[in-house]
Amino acid sequence: MPAKDVYHNVVRTALEKDGWLITDDPFKLKCGTKDLYIDLGAQKLIAAEKGQQKIAVEIKSFLSPSPVTDLENALGQFILYYDILEEQGSDRILYLAIPQRTYTEIFTEPIGKILLKKNRLRLLIFDQKQEGIVQWIP
């Protein structure tokens, strides 16, 4: 299993504060002979008659010296997981969890805006100091 992201427990706590039940840590995904691990699986009761909402969350701290490389790596991981979940008929919605600083640095700039415009990513923006969720961009 890969090493946990530096903000793993921050995001876990933020989701719990928001009423999510962590069901998988990590969430294992099998594809042929390959095992992949998404950081967290969680679920939440939306309304009794609507049942559970299920998510999978991949956490990226964007702490390397190159935010563009971090963006490329996060994007590739997200799309691979997304395609495998879809191929397997999963009802789990995938989110990329990023700190608020990264949202400002990357996703308010043209390079990140292009990806949001093309609906390449779903974002969960968190505040690492407050350990809380700031915004969902579905």
Place this chain on the structure above:
Amino acid sequence: MPAKDVYHNVVRTALEKDGWLITDDPFKLKCGTKDLYIDLGAQKLIAAEKGQQKIAVEIKSFLSPSPVTDLENALGQFILYYDILEEQGSDRILYLAIPQRTYTEIFTEPIGKILLKKNRLRLLIFDQKQEGIVQWIP
């Protein structure tokens, strides 16, 4: 500028043997304040009346201990470049150049097949010993 891939010159030679004129090494892409560099830009005369075909080629050797991580990183880079080229109205077709060994190890397995089925990538498969192009998967 990023370091050149270990197979940079192999792919350059393979393209030249196939009748391509290398026009950019690297091919620079500007997006807002960020500069990105795709490994090669090339063009070829298709037929006098049809004009030039233009490509951009990103080369990935897949030599890290984790081929899945290599795949994720290559995929993210490809999609980011693809989206920027499209956004800027470029007529350049983007390819990911990979060695034949990687095609066999990754793209004949479910994890790579899913990506090809969803048309996430265009591949240029090369033989690093012969320094030749084996196959284009558009």
